[in-house]
Amino acid sequence: MDTLDLIDRKIVAELMRDATLPVSQIADKVGLSQTPCWKRIQKLQEQGVLTARVALADPDKLGFGLTIFVGIEAPDHSADWREAFAKVTRDMPQIMEIYRMAGEMDYLLRIAVPDMAAFDTLYKRLTDAIPIKNVTSHFAMERIKFTTAYPVNTSAKP
Structure with missing residues (x-):
């Protein structure tokens, strides 16, 4: 492109x-x-530069008051495990984003749920569905900054 x-x-x-x-x-x-x-x-x-046009919503007003960032350590790095992980997580709409990472964790997930009970249900469903070596959860207390807009250079200077 x-x-x-x-x-x-x-x-x-x-x-x-x-x-x-x-x-x-x-x-x-x-x-x-x-x-x-x-x-x-x-x-x-x-060209795929613009991928979608969406409305952004306030998660609290929709009843999704708990945001969790979950680090996943895979038991292995095989194609079979990656495909199974992708299939399982694809069917969980509470998982908003998934990134394959370099470093201590293999995957980072952003999850939005109404409360701790809902997270516990999702956690059990995820860990029952696929073998996972380690799960580390971090609970967001406050969203200080949020944007979906990338800092595109709109000046004539490079």
């Missing part, structure tokens, strides 16, 4: 800030007319 030019970066930055903006407003902000701006947005989607 080609490197994004300044206008594409500005479009992406605007959409990450607010995906509900009409194309006309995005076009004004990035210095294009509406049709070329819409064509660039479509191209960014086709």
Whole structure:
């Protein structure tokens, strides 16, 4: 894929800030007319730069007041275990994100649940479904900063 030019970066930055903006407003902000701006947005989607447009919700107001970061140490690093782990976790919507890591833990999960009882149920379901060498849970007390927008360079200078 080609490197994004300044206008594409500005479009992406605007959409990450607010995906509900009409194309006309995005076009004004990035210095294009509406049709070329819409064509660039479509191209960014086709290239996979823009992967989805979603609404962000407050987890507390939806009843998901407990966020847990769980470190998983795998019993082995075989393709079979990785595939089984992916299959099991794919079917658990409370697991919001999964990262394969380098270092002391093999996987890091971000989990959102209503309370400790719900986490305990998920924990048992996960550990009963697949062998795991070690599980370390860290409970978030406060979310101080949260963003889904990457710090895209929107200046003309590299």
